Amino acid sequence: MALLEIQNLTKSFRGLTAVNNVSFEVNEGEIVSLIGPNGAGKTTIFNCINQFFPITSGDIRFQGKSIKGMKTWQICKLGIGRTFQVVKPLARMTVMDNVTASSFCRVKSIAEARAQAERVLEFCNLISEKDKLARSLPIGGRKRLEIARALATQPKLLLLDETAAGLNPSELDEAIELIRKIKQSGTAILVVEHIMKVIMSISDRIHAISFGQTIAEGTPEEVANNKAVIEAYLGEENA
Amino acid sequence: MQKKNIASIVALVIAIAFPLVVRSSYYQHLVIISLMWVIIGSSWNLLAGYTGQVSFGHAIFFGVGAYTAGLCVTQLGISAWWGMLFGGLTAMLAGLFVGWVCFRLRGPYFALATLAGGEIFRLIATNWESLTEGMVGILIIQTFKSKLPYYYIVLVLALSCILVIRLIMKSKWGYYFVSIREDQDAAESLGINTTLYKNISLLVSSFFTGMAGAFYMNYMAFIDPEVVFSLHFISIMAILVGIVGGVATIWGPAVGAFIMVGLQETFRSSFFGLAPEWISQAHALAFGLLVIFVIMYLPNGVVGDWQKIKRYVFRVKPAA
Numbered sequence: 111m112a113l114l115e116i117q118n119l120t121k122s123f124r125g126l127t128a129v130n131n132v133s134f135e136v137n138e139g140e141i142v143s144l145i146g147p148n149g150a151g152k153t154t155i156f157n158c159i160n161q162f163f164p165i166t167s168g169d170i171r172f173q174g175k176s177i178k179g180m181k182t183w184q185i186c187k188l189g190i191g192r193t194f195q196v197v198k199p200l201a202r203m204t205v206m207d208n209v210t211a212s213s214f215c216r217v218k219s220i221a222e223a224r225a226q227a228e229r230v231l232e233f234c235n236l237i238s239e240k241d242k243l244a245r246s247l248p249i250g251g252r253k254r255l256e257i258a259r260a261l262a263t264q265p266k267l268l269l270l271d272e273t274a275a276g277l278n279p280s281e282l283d284e285a286i287e288l289i290r291k292i293k294q295s296g297t298a299i300l301v302v303e304h305i306m307k308v309i310m311s312i313s314d315r316i317h318a319i320s321f322g323q324t325i326a327e328g329t330p331e332e333v334a335n336n337k338a339v340i341e342a343y344l345g346e347e348n349a
Numbered sequence: 350m351q352k353k354n355i356a357s358i359v360a361l362v363i364a365i366a367f368p369l370v371v372r373s374s375y376y377q378h379l380v381i382i383s384l385m386w387v388i389i390g391s392s393w394n395l396l397a398g399y400t401g402q403v404s405f406g407h408a409i410f411f412g413v414g415a416y417t418a419g420l421c422v423t424q425l426g427i428s429a430w431w432g433m434l435f436g437g438l439t440a441m442l443a444g445l446f447v448g449w450v451c452f453r454l455r456g457p458y459f460a461l462a463t464l465a466g467g468e469i470f471r472l473i474a475t476n477w478e479s480l481t482e483g484m485v486g487i488l489i490i491q492t493f494k495s496k497l498p499y500y501y502i503v504l505v506l507a508l509s510c511i512l513v514i515r516l517i518m519k520s521k522w523g524y525y526f527v528s529i530r531e532d533q534d535a536a537e538s539l540g541i542n543t544t545l546y547k548n549i550s551l552l553v554s555s556f557f558t559g560m561a562g563a564f565y566m567n568y569m570a571f572i573d574p575e576v577v578f579s580l581h582f583i584s585i586m587a588i589l590v591g592i593v594g595g596v597a598t599i600w601g602p603a604v605g606a607f608i609m610v611g612l613q614e615t616f617r618s619s620f621f622g623l624a625p626e627w628i629s630q631a632h633a634l635a636f637g638l639l640v641i642f643v644i645m646y647l648p649n650g651v652v653g654d655w656q657k658i659k660r661y662v663f664r665v666k667p668a669a
Contacts (some may be wrong), residue, residue, distance in 0.1 A: 159540055186540035194538075200531035213522040215540035220520065263540050 111174050113138045113141065113298050114159070114190075114267055118168035121151075121158055121322075128154045130322040131168070136267060136300050141293055143301045145333075147342055151322040152302040153195055156269050159300075160185045172267070191265030193256035195272040195302070198269050199244035205239040205251075208259055215263040216302060220263055227262060234258040234288060249279040257288065267298045274308045303317040310334070318342070377496040381568065383610040384560050386501075387507040389583075390590030390602030395514050399523070400550040401453075401530025406463030408446060408583035409470045410440040410555040414562025416474060419487035420440040423545070429489055432563035440559020441552050443470070448548045455533065460559065462581070471578035486573030489566070493588035499568050501509040506537045507603070510557045513598050517553065526550050527597075551554070558587075581633075589636060593643050595650025604652050612639070 112135035121129040129151040132158050136142045144152050151248040158165045161182050172188055180188075199209045201254045209230055213223035234254050239247060244255060253273050260268055274285050282305070289312050293299060303309050309316065309330065316333040318326040326333050333339055359492050368377050389411060397403040417439045418432020422448055423432075451462040474481050481487070493499065525546045530593040564570055576582065586609065594605020616632035619625065647654040 162534070181542070182534075183540050183542045188536060192538050198532045198535035200528050200535060202531060203527055207524065207527075211528045211536075211541075212539040214524060218521075223521070223524075259535075259539060312663070320566045342385040 112136060113140075113173060114300070115171040116155070116159075116168070118170065119155065119158060119165060119170065120167045121154055121163060122166045128322050129158065129319075132322070132324055133168075134182060134317045134324070134327065136298050138266075138298055139293065139296055140314045141289070141299045141301060141312050143265060143316045144319065145303065145309060145316060145339075146319040146325075149321075150319045150342075152319065153271060154318075154322075156192060156271055156300075156302065159269060160190060160196050177281045186263050186265075189264070189266035190267035190269065191260030191263045191267070193253075193260050193271055193273055197249070197252045197256050197274070201243070201245035203244055204241055205236060205244055205247065205258075206256060208244050208255060209262045212259045212262040220238055230258050230262045233261070233291070235284065243282045249276050250278070250284075251286070253277065253283060253307065254288070257292075261292065261297075265297060267300065268292060270303075272302055272304065274303055274305045282308065364504060368497050374496050377500060379610060379614055381496060381500050381503055383607045384503040384507045385564060385568075386559040386586070386590055386606035387603045388503075388510045388564075389558050389587050390594065391507075391510050391514055392554040392561075392604050393587040394596060394602045395517070395526075396550050396554040398591060398601075399518060399530065400526040400547060401533075402550065403457075403460045404463045404554075405458030405460050405580075405584050405588065406467035406470075407554075407558055407587040408467045408578045408580060408656060409443055409463075410558035411494045411562040411565070411583050412470055412474060412574070412578035414440045414445045414470060414559030415557070415566045415572045416487070416562075418563035418566035419489065420573055422489045423482070423487055428492075429563070429567050430492070433560055434565030436566075437556040439553045440562065442529055443559075444551045445548070447555075448551045452547050452551075454543060459525075459532060464584070467578065467580055467584050471574050473580055475572035481574070481650075484573060484575070486571060486576075487566070488571045491570045492567065499564075503564055503568075506542065506557075506560060510560075511599060511603065513553070513557075518599070522546065522549065522590075529596075534566040543577075557634070589640065591650075593642060594655070595652035597617055598650065598652045601650045601652035605650065608651065612636070 114135050114136040116132060119129055119132045120127065132155065135211065144155065146152055150246045157163050157314065159170055161177070161180055165178060172190060177185060177188065187227040200211065206227055209227035210223045213226040217223050217226055228237070231240050234257055236251065236254055236258055239251060247255060257273060276280055277285060286308055300311070309321055313330050316330055317324065318333055326336040367380060371377065389407060393404060393407050396454045415437035418435040421432045421435065422429050424520050440489050447463065447466050451466065454462050460500050475483055525541050528539065528541060530545060533543050562577060565577065590609050591602050591603040593608055594603065595601025612635065613632060616635060617631055619629045643650065647657065651658065
């Protein structure tokens with residue numbers, strides 16, 4: 111049984127079908143990348159998994175149990191953490207308080223929450239910024255804060271939405287290293303990403319979608335050489 | 350830390366000794382009313398300042414609390430002091446209802462819904478004459494001739510209100526409230542049941558505001574819907590107290606309460622009889638100007654921007 115199973119997921123907004131009959135799974139300890147051109151429906155799938163939107167049809171199962179119709183906060187309690195593409199720092203709280211607030215997802219006391227927040231910030235290389243206000247962080251720091259906050263909820267599965275977008279090359283290498291470290295600690299990761307360098311170096315498997323439909327699936331090499339994928343990204347005449 | 354402790358003890362001693370030293374019942378009255386506003390302002394601040402759910406309808410809870418105390422006398426024939434207990438509880442019930450309706454909305458829409466809610470409660474209290482006596486209002490007999498008992502009761506209430514809010518803000522609830530204020534979607538995705546915690550904040554806030562309302566009934570011995578459910582005198586005043594003193598600070602609303610009550614009284618009495626009488630009509634104008642000034646120059650209120658005030662007024666250089 112896979113950790114996360116997406117079964118024939120369809121999401122329509124009135125007439126527009128943003129995600130059409132998509133199925134894939136994420137196994138424990140695995141990194142799966144979701145790729146596709148802009149507007150392919152990647153973030154919509156994330157929003158369906160953590161139940162920001164009700165899904166139109168199909169099913170999403172986590173550890174064998176359907177999570178359809180649950181509340182967003184319940185999804186987090188189950189063990190699915192997420193980051194946002196457009197980062198949502200709790201701006202007027204310190205970095206430490208951001209992570210402490212999310213630590214309460216698993217721990218009860220203030221002392222435990224702060225201790226865990228310290229550990230997570232250390233892990234994400236943010237400990238030197240811990241007393242700064244979240245809004246004073248540059249984009250690279252904010253992206254790492256998103257990850258730190260999600261990790262503090264002790265997820266079994268982490269959804270990373272374009273964590274590497276907007277980073278400079280050295281920040282990019284740090285991000286890749288951080289994602290690898292998270293995988294080593296046993297957390298499965300589902301990644302939405304555009305930057306090929308990141309996808310190719312971290313993914314165990316890739317699932318490619320275009321216009322809401324699956325066009326390819328497999329190892330990074332298989333997908334990179336897939337005709338449909340090249341078509342979707344570069345147009346038909348280049349394929 | 351030492352210095353802070355000494356300052357708190359001194360402040361407490363002054364607060365306890367004040368009515369024993371200042372025997373003028375006029376000044377005692379002003380401080381009693383200010384302390385009542387400390388309670389309302391702090392409660393409003395918990396919901397609006399810390400949790401980010403700006404309420405334009407705190408008169409609902411104040412009025413429900415006040416009427417509960419009044420109805421204890423007229424309907425149940427028991428002491429209006431029972432209203433101090435029941436008033437908090439009925440205000441919480443009103444809070445549950447307001448939350449159930451208004452928390453479906455966010456931001457300014459929530460604020461407008463609470464504004465409408467306040468007017469609805471005022472109209473109910475005005476028109477349900479068999480229960481509330483309508484515009485005739487409720488008149489009771491004051492328990493104490495002296496102002497001293499009232500002073501100490503409201504002082505204890507105000508201190509416990511601030512203390513409880515302080516404890517809450519240092520707990521998990523506090524972290525959750527501020528997270529919800531900063532970004533409700535992010536909070537929800539961090540495992541925070543935002544609906545539940547917004548309601549908790551609202552219930553605590555309405556409880557204390559209801560107690561303040563019940564105290565008002567006991568102290569003033571007369572209420573009518575136009576006073577206790579007033580948009581202008583209660584709901585807006587609660588916001589002014591919070592904004593002037595400092596939103597999302599523990600002591601801000603307390604400071605704001607004394608400033609606003611002082612200002613209100615200064616205008617009401619035409620600058621203690623020194624200015625021509627027409628100036629008492631200008632208090633709404635003065636409040637408006639004050640709010641514009643505070644928002645432009647002291648967006649975090651007197652307490653929140655205290656360093657800034659020190660710098661400009663006292664010419665103190667910021668610590669390097």
